[in-house]
Amino acid sequence: MRAITAAARLIIRHVHLRKRCKIQTATGKGRACQRHIGFISMAETQAIPMNTLHEEFGLTLMVNHACNLRCSYCYTGAKFSSPMAWKTGEAAIGRALHSLAPGGRLGLGFFGGEPLLEAGRILEWMAFARAETAKTGKRVCFHLTTNGTITSAEAWQAMLADDLILAVSCDGSPRMHNRHRRDAQGGGSAAQVEATLRRLVGSEMFFTVVFVVRPDNLDEVPEGLKYLHALGVRQVDLSLDLWTTWSAGDGERLQQLIQRAAELWRGWLPDFGLSWFDSKAGALARVPVEEASTRCGFGSGEIAVAPSGNLYPCERLIGEDAPGQPMRLPGHVLEGSDFLTQAPATFARHEACTQCALLTACDTTCRCSNFVRTGDQNRPDGLLCLLNKATAVAAAKVLANGAIA
Ligand code: SF4
Numbered sequence: 001m002r003a004i005t006a007a008a009r010l011i012i013r014h015v016h017l018r019k020r021c022k023i024q025t026a027t028g029k030g031r032a033c034q035r036h037i038g039f040i041s042m043a044e045t046q047a048i049p050m051n052t053l054h055e056e057f058g059l060t061l062m063v064n065h066a067c068n069l070r071c072s073y074c075y076t077g078a079k080f081s082s083p084m085a086w087k088t089g090e091a092a093i094g095r096a097l098h099s100l101a102p103g104g105r106l107g108l109g110f111f112g113g114e115p116l117l118e119a120g121r122i123l124e125w126m127a128f129a130r131a132e133t134a135k136t137g138k139r140v141c142f143h144l145t146t147n148g149t150i151t152s153a154e155a156w157q158a159m160l161a162d163d164l165i166l167a168v169s170c171d172g173s174p175r176m177h178n179r180h181r182r183d184a185q186g187g188g189s190a191a192q193v194e195a196t197l198r199r200l201v202g203s204e205m206f207f208t209v210v211f212v213v214r215p216d217n218l219d220e221v222p223e224g225l226k227y228l229h230a231l232g233v234r235q236v237d238l239s240l241d242l243w244t245t246w247s248a249g250d251g252e253r254l255q256q257l258i259q260r261a262a263e264l265w266r267g268w269l270p271d272f273g274l275s276w277f278d279s280k281a282g283a284l285a286r287v288p289v290e291e292a293s294t295r296c297g298f299g300s301g302e303i304a305v306a307p308s309g310n311l312y313p314c315e316r317l318i319g320e321d322a323p324g325q326p327m328r329l330p331g332h333v334l335e336g337s338d339f340l341t342q343a344p345a346t347f348a349r350h351e352a353c354t355q356c357a358l359l360t361a362c363d364t365t366c367r368c369s370n371f372v373r374t375g376d377q378n379r380p381d382g383l384l385c386l387l388n389k390a391t392a393v394a395a396a397k398v399l400a401n402g403a404i405a
């Protein structure tokens with residue numbers, strides 16, 4: 001128990017290192033935005049009744065389908081120029097603010113394509129959201145994930161904004177990164193991304209690297225983590241490619257990677273965070289985290305808007321926003337004054353999970369991930385289950401005795 005308490009202190013300290021977050025916690029101290037730190041809810045997600053104002057609202061604007069890269073595993077579909085009109089973003093922000101209770105907080109994200117191709121417009125929407133929340137006594141924080149290759153003055157102004165939580169995509173060492181993350185002419189993007197990461201490290205701002213883990217790079221991920229750590233990166237989100245096929249053998253190699261990654265995480269604590277274990281350790285150690293789920297409202301308390309103004313429960317499901325896109329929600333962003341009439345999201349634990357000892361530490365409440373893997377928002381597949389079990393076991397070993405083997 002003493003070991004767990006000590007580990008919990010480490011995690012809390014780690015959270016406090018994320019100096020850009022200004023959100024109040026159950027302990028009365030600053031904590032990071034839930035999206036940012038990857039903490040999961042320790043309670044079952046509750047459906048919020050229709051027409052109830054939200055304490056938290058997550059709005060993501062897909063600002064363009066265009067991108068300067070052509071990553072081989074990209075799941076967002078064809079790349080075509082479709083910049084979101086100012087009034088579309090303005091209307092979405094207005095509706096989201098009208099969906100917030102007094103003093104509530106808007107989490108406003110920008111997604112693409114490559115969102116920083118629209119950096120100028122993003123700065124305008126950020127200024128608008130700040131002004132509107134200041135007028136109404138509400139709050140706003142921003143988040144954006146970039147491919148790290150857009151270096152205009154406006155892009156840097158957005159990336160370095162005090163109230164923006166930044167994530168940069170980088171798949172490890174240049175050799176690993178360039179395998180999939182190439183431009184339209186086939187050129188690798190690693191050199192540009194490394195330059196961006198070095199400048200961010202030099203600025204001393206907090207940021208996250210999103211590192212895609214696939215069957216073809218499983219064995220190299222530890223090398224990639226060491227590369228990022230040596231660059232000065234201090235937070236990595238290891239993100240499984242859910243859109244590809246994982247064999248049983250890949251699952252075994254994933255388990256081996258999880259053990260190796262936990263060893264690295266333990267060695268670099270408390271100044272390094274790895275999403276797989278931060279969230280599990282927080283849940284297992286019962287670190288008090290105020291429940292404020294904007295992470296997966298899935299249409300209720302969370303909305304994604306396509307450049308066309310079409311509505312989706314999650315930005316990952318917009319794709320090309322083509323007619324017949326299966327998860328599109330009814331309505332259009334220019335029709336209505338709030339988002340309170342969306343039917344509340346329902347979530348039921350899959351029957352096979354109800355007796356699982358890891359239930360409270362399992363993050364398969366992400367309905368989008370479940371949907372991508374099984375076509376059912378409530379049902380995770382074996383890959384998600386394996387990830388949750390193996391990361392929980394590895395984190396628990398670190399918490400219990402500091403040993404991995
Ligand atoms: S940078 Fe992102 S949007 Fe662009 S091709 Fe790569 S994964 Fe797709």
Ligand code: SF4
Pocket residue numbers: 352353354356357358359362363364380384385386388389
């Ligand atoms: S670890 Fe697997 S069985 Fe347990 S709750 Fe998660 S998905 Fe269900």
